[in-house]
Structures are given as structure tokens and as C-alpha cells.
Amino acid sequence: MSRQRPLLVPAAPAAPDGPGGQAVHLRFDEALIEATAHDTLATALIAAGVLMTSRSPKYRRPRGPYCLTGDCGTCLVRIDGRPNVRACMTPVREGMRVSSQNSYRPKRLDPTQLVDTLFPGGIDHHHLMVRPRIVNQVMQEVARNLTGFGELPEGVDTSGYEYLAHELPVLIIGAGPAGQAAAAVFEAAGVDHVIVDRLDRAALAANLDDAESRAHAQPAKLLADTGVFGIYPGPHMLFPGREDDLALVAASERHPNLERLHAFRPHHLMFCVGSRDPMLPFPNNDLPGIVSARGLIRALRRANARIAGPCLVVGEGPWAHAQLNALDQLRAPHAPKLELIAPNQIERAVGGERIEALICHGGRRSCALLAIAQTPASAHELAAQIGVALGFNGGGFGIDRAHEAGDHGRCGALGGTSLWAAGDVCIGVDPAAGQAAAARDGARVAKAVLEVLAAAPHELPDATHFAPAEPPQPPTMRERPVVGDRFAEPAAKEPS
Structure with a gap:
């Protein structure tokens, strides 16, 4: 069937x-x-x-x-x-x-x-x-x-589990345009690095707007299906004299029959996590069938599919028109033409288990899909967990790099780990400017990291190095005869 x-x-x-x-x-x-x-x-x-x-x-x-x-x-x-x-x-x-x-x-x-x-x-x-x-x-x-969500898993989990620890110069979180551009700079310079993203490789390719970029090979040091769930101070950072202990970045890599827990200790950590698609406020905006316009575009690219049913786009400004044009190119020939609705024209959405229509000031517009084309907001939550400075740009919060002198991309430090940010997650990098702007910013920040790595102090030739040594061995045990409940007195040495 x-x-x-x-x-x-x-x-x-x-x-x-x-x-x-x-x-x-x-x-x-x-x-x-x-x-x-x-x-x-x-x-x-x-x-x-x-x-x-x-x-x-x-x-x-x-x-x-x-x-x-x-x-x-x-x-x-x-x-x-x-x-x-x-x-x-x-x-x-x-x-x-x-x-x-x-x-x-x-x-x-x-x-x-x-x-x-x-x-x-x-x-x-x-x-x-x-x-x-x-x-x-x-x-x-x-x-x-x-209340609650879901029920306990069935049966016994037979998946394998592994723990991997890494200490490396650079860790990049996010394999979007900024992250991939930064990884290319580090790869060309021969700097050891890892780039992680919670999406799989097919989704990462579909997220790129440029068809030529989607055809290029992905970073060699990419760990896909790997989501970072926490960033913590180094375990020794609170000890006297250990304030420069490296931060601990915890990530989970999920496969059908295997789950890996990664513990990264990077000297430099780059946030290239991009942006998210917000929702517009109107009654019944949570009905099934109301989706993000940018997310729908990426999903259609990945599935190699086209829109066949009636679809409306809600938004205004250059970003909304760009999403409308992209979705119209992903429409099947027999499908109705897409229409852009201004948010201030909406009264409410109607439907039951799926959206059926949009009630506007000008009348009822039937639709099976409603794509929200709101300008994306920075995905700042992970950086905010460790106290990175944030700023408000009118549409959401993002990482504020202005407080750092020179604005080379540095956004703080956690112990001995320097924190950097690039791409849409930062204030001043507009997602509406296109992915090329985010890629340029990622490459620029990566070059700034290279300058810091090149200027790092080297070991002094006359420095004293303390190497671990084996502890001294205890003296050899010798047997002593026991008389009653006491050791026998050692025999007196004969005079020579």
C-alpha cells in the first residue's frame, strides 16, 4: 500500500x-x-x-x-x-x-x-x-x-558506547558557511583542528545556498552528527595557580548502533553556530503545516522534492522576498504560485490537525503549507552559557565582539581557552547579506587565530624541564624468626 x-x-x-x-x-x-x-x-x-x-x-x-x-x-x-x-x-x-x-x-x-x-x-x-x-x-x-513527553524506551538498548578525549589547538562548533571557511584556513595552514556539527553531512550540504559550494568536498576534520551539549570550566581551574586550565567541551556523536561521548580541551574555541528561524506572533501560529521558510527550502533540497500543494509565505522586507523566490523555484509545475502575505495583514490561522487557511484583512486564503519568512536570529544560547557578552540588534540577541579591542573575532576566554565567534551568530553579521558574508567573516577570524598561534611563546632553550620519575623502591623485606609472641633478637656479630 x-x-x-x-x-x-x-x-x-x-x-x-x-x-x-x-x-x-x-x-x-x-x-x-x-x-x-x-x-x-x-x-x-x-x-x-x-x-x-x-x-x-x-x-x-x-x-x-x-x-x-x-x-x-x-x-x-x-x-x-x-x-x-x-x-x-x-x-x-x-x-x-x-x-x-x-x-x-x-x-x-x-x-x-x-x-x-x-x-x-x-x-x-x-x-x-x-x-x-x-x-x-x-x-x-x-x-x-x-503532561510530560513520550514514554520510556522499549526493551534493552544494545548500542555501543565510547568515550574519546581530545586536546587540540582549535575546535570549531558549527559547520555552516563560516565554520567551513574557517576550517579551510586551518587546513591550508596545517593547524590541527576539529569541526563539529549536530547535523549529518546531507543536511550540511543542503544548507548551502550556492550549488557550487554544495558540490565541494566537506572539511576533512568534520565530525557530523555530533552535537555539543555543554561547555564547562577546566576541572583544575579553581585550584591556585591553575587559572589557565583549558575549558572542557562535551559533545555527543550519535550513530544507529553506536554513541560516542567526546571531551574536547581546545586552546582556541570558535563559535560558528549560525542563526535560527523565529516565529511570528498571530493566533493559532502553532498549527501543523506552519513551517520555517528557510527550513523548508533546505528540506526540499535534501529530499530533492518540490512543493505540490498550495503554499503561502508570510514576511516582509528583502529577506522574505528572497525566501519567496527560492521557494517558487522549488515549486512543481502544476502547483499553485506562491504568494507573499505581510504579517500585519494576518488575523489568525484556522485548521484542526493541520492548517487549512489564513484569515487576513482582505479575506480567507486557503493553504496546505504556511512558510514563515522572518529574519533569522542568532543562535547565541551555547555561548551565553559560559558568560560570553551578548548584544541586541533589534531582532534578537547575538554575540557582541565590540568589547574586544580590534574586533578580530575574539569574544572572551574561559580559563586557558580563548573564545572566538564568526558568522551569523555575531552582532553585525546580517544573515540577509547572504552566506558569502558569513564565509568571509569565518575566514577572517580564522586568520586572526593563526596570528595568535604564531605569536604563542615557545619553550626557552635553557628552561628546566621536570620529567616524571619512578618513585623510590621500598627496602627489601627480610624474615625474622618469632619466639613465642615476639621477634627473636638478632644474633650478635662475632668480633673480628
């Missing part, structure tokens, strides 16, 4: 024996979905018209993919018994079993969806059913079962 693809279609029919030519079949709840080998789970579901992947914990509102790049948590599903997996970052595979979360089946008879209808003004949990006590206890038990 196969499903018609009403919203997305392949860009061109692939040969059965060619790359991506074989159809991939997976099961989502009660439905059998047919996808292509290039699809992620999110694009496969959108193509099949399945836009709802879960319900919100409190009000049980329908949820579906929004960012399509792994930045939000609205597409979390259960895959082969593993809960809370992002559908937008998971490639499809034959026989995959996928279940929606926080919903009862069949979905049409899910009683929890009435919560949003019964409490249109919100739930005041401070005064709801507080008396009598037995009613309050029953209410709390029901609330505990409705």
Missing part, C-alpha cells in the same frame, strides 16, 4: 537502480508511508499529508514540524521504540516504525483534545479543583498522565 504525495513530489523520477531510486516504506501509527531514500522522516510525512506528529503537554494542541533543521522540539516522535527523536533530523529507512507522541489512537477519538476547547481562557492550576481533597488528588493523577 502506498500513499499519494499531495504536498511534496519528487523533483524528477529516479531510475529504480540509481541512487535514491528505490522506494522506502515505513509505518506511522496506522498508516503505511512511501518515501524516497533522500527523505527525512519529516519530509516523508509532509509529502504524505501527515502534518501532526504529537500533542502539546498541557493543552493537547496538535503539533508538527516547524524549523525542519533540528532547532525546535515540535516534531518529536517515537522511532522503533526510542522516544523523543526529531523527525526532521532522522533519515528514513526501510521498515521504520514511527509513532506519534502524547496522543491516543485513533486520533479522531482522542478525548484529550477537548482540553483546549474546554479551557479557551487557559487553565488556572492554582484554583482548579482544589477542593474537596479527593477530587484534587484525582485531578493531579490525570494531569501527571497527560
Whole structure:
């Protein structure tokens, strides 16, 4: 059994024996979905018209993919018994079993969806059913079962686990245009470095706007599928005289049957994490089918797909027009032409388990997909965890490099690790200027790091080096005879 693809279609029919030519079949709840080998789970579901992947914990509102790049948590599903997996970052595979979360089946008879209808003004949990006590206890038990996200994994995890420790001159977080440009500078200079990104290689290639750049080889020292989840002071930094201890960067590398924990101790750490797509405020902006315009463009490139259903774009300014033109080029010939709607014209979105239309001041506009083209905001959260200075540019917060003399890209230090930033994550680098501007900034900052590495002090020829030595051996033990409960007196030496 196969499903018609009403919203997305392949860009061109692939040969059965060619790359991506074989159809991939997976099961989502009660439905059998047919996808292509290039699809992620999110694009496969959108193509099949399945836009709802879960319900919100409190009000049980329908949820579906929004960012399509792994930045939000609205597409979390259960895959082969593993809960809370992002559908937008998971490639499809034959026989995959996928279940929606926080919903009862069949979905049409899910009683929890009435919560949003019964409490249109919100739930005041401070005064709801507080008396009598037995009613309050029953209410709390029901609330505990409705909230949370997902259930415990099934069976026993048979994946392998490894721990790897690294100490190296340069670590780059983020393999976008700025990160890849910086890695190219370090590679050409012969500087040992590693570049990590939580996306896989196919997603990183699809994220590049220039087709020529997508065809180039990716950095040789790239660790894809590796997400940094924390940056910590060095374990000895609080000890007297050890204030220059290197920072600890913790990252997790995930593969189907293996998970690696990486502990990086870099002398120089570069933030090239880019930007995220924000949401515009309007009623019902959380309906499934409302997606990020930039994320949709990248998802279509990766899946080699085209828009086949009615789609509207919401935004204003040069950025919104650029996203509209890019999406229009990714539209199937028979699909309706895309239209740009100004945010101030929107009254609300309408729909149930998926968006059906946009109510505007000028009337009702039917759509199956609604792409939000808001200027991206810097992904500053990781740098903010360790106290990097931030600034506000009117659309969001970003790393502020202005407080550092010279503005060479340095943004602080953590112990003995120098912190640098490049690309869209910084104040002053406009995402609307294009990826070429971010790449130039990444290369410029990398050259500044090279200058610091070249000026680093070398060992003095007359310096005293302390090498570890073996500890002295204890004296040889000798046996002494025991008489009763005492050692026997040693025999007196005969006079010579």
C-alpha cells in the first residue's frame, strides 16, 4: 500500500537502480508511508499529508514540524521504540516504525483534545479543583498522565558506547558557511583542528545556498552528527595557580548502533553556530503545516522534492522576498504560485490537525503549507552559557565582539581557552547579506587565530624541564624468626 504525495513530489523520477531510486516504506501509527531514500522522516510525512506528529503537554494542541533543521522540539516522535527523536533530523529507512507522541489512537477519538476547547481562557492550576481533597488528588493523577513527553524506551538498548578525549589547538562548533571557511584556513595552514556539527553531512550540504559550494568536498576534520551539549570550566581551574586550565567541551556523536561521548580541551574555541528561524506572533501560529521558510527550502533540497500543494509565505522586507523566490523555484509545475502575505495583514490561522487557511484583512486564503519568512536570529544560547557578552540588534540577541579591542573575532576566554565567534551568530553579521558574508567573516577570524598561534611563546632553550620519575623502591623485606609472641633478637656479630 502506498500513499499519494499531495504536498511534496519528487523533483524528477529516479531510475529504480540509481541512487535514491528505490522506494522506502515505513509505518506511522496506522498508516503505511512511501518515501524516497533522500527523505527525512519529516519530509516523508509532509509529502504524505501527515502534518501532526504529537500533542502539546498541557493543552493537547496538535503539533508538527516547524524549523525542519533540528532547532525546535515540535516534531518529536517515537522511532522503533526510542522516544523523543526529531523527525526532521532522522533519515528514513526501510521498515521504520514511527509513532506519534502524547496522543491516543485513533486520533479522531482522542478525548484529550477537548482540553483546549474546554479551557479557551487557559487553565488556572492554582484554583482548579482544589477542593474537596479527593477530587484534587484525582485531578493531579490525570494531569501527571497527560503532561510530560513520550514514554520510556522499549526493551534493552544494545548500542555501543565510547568515550574519546581530545586536546587540540582549535575546535570549531558549527559547520555552516563560516565554520567551513574557517576550517579551510586551518587546513591550508596545517593547524590541527576539529569541526563539529549536530547535523549529518546531507543536511550540511543542503544548507548551502550556492550549488557550487554544495558540490565541494566537506572539511576533512568534520565530525557530523555530533552535537555539543555543554561547555564547562577546566576541572583544575579553581585550584591556585591553575587559572589557565583549558575549558572542557562535551559533545555527543550519535550513530544507529553506536554513541560516542567526546571531551574536547581546545586552546582556541570558535563559535560558528549560525542563526535560527523565529516565529511570528498571530493566533493559532502553532498549527501543523506552519513551517520555517528557510527550513523548508533546505528540506526540499535534501529530499530533492518540490512543493505540490498550495503554499503561502508570510514576511516582509528583502529577506522574505528572497525566501519567496527560492521557494517558487522549488515549486512543481502544476502547483499553485506562491504568494507573499505581510504579517500585519494576518488575523489568525484556522485548521484542526493541520492548517487549512489564513484569515487576513482582505479575506480567507486557503493553504496546505504556511512558510514563515522572518529574519533569522542568532543562535547565541551555547555561548551565553559560559558568560560570553551578548548584544541586541533589534531582532534578537547575538554575540557582541565590540568589547574586544580590534574586533578580530575574539569574544572572551574561559580559563586557558580563548573564545572566538564568526558568522551569523555575531552582532553585525546580517544573515540577509547572504552566506558569502558569513564565509568571509569565518575566514577572517580564522586568520586572526593563526596570528595568535604564531605569536604563542615557545619553550626557552635553557628552561628546566621536570620529567616524571619512578618513585623510590621500598627496602627489601627480610624474615625474622618469632619466639613465642615476639621477634627473636638478632644474633650478635662475632668480633673480628
